[in-house]
Amino acid sequence: MPTPDLATARWFTSSRSANNGDCVECAVLPDAVAVRDSKDRTGPTLLFSADQWTAFVTRLAADHVG
Template sequence: MAEAPISPVSLTWFKSSYSGASTTECVESARLSDAMAVRDSKIPDGPILTFGGDSWRRFLAAVPIEM
């Protein structure tokens, strides 16, 4: 059975902490029950990528943390 499409309106989106008000390169994320959704903030009605919980955790573990 195919999954129903995700409605961007029904999600609570948040921007990366590295995104500033003057930048044009920004992604937004939203928590799903067992995954994460990601979209381009400049195209809020555009495509949404979803990543399962394990994939998202591996991604975050691989991102270098700069202080």
């Protein structure tokens, strides 16, 4: 997967965040999702393909229900 330009990415935190600074931010890109630490916005960024992100969220939802 080519590395996208994150300079113009629209980052957001969960609406369920407690606003205490212990959050991650996500950016939905055309073919991927980027994740970073909200306290270190210039630090490393994790990049997931759309399929990887879907599998991750699906597993979280299944674990939460079960």
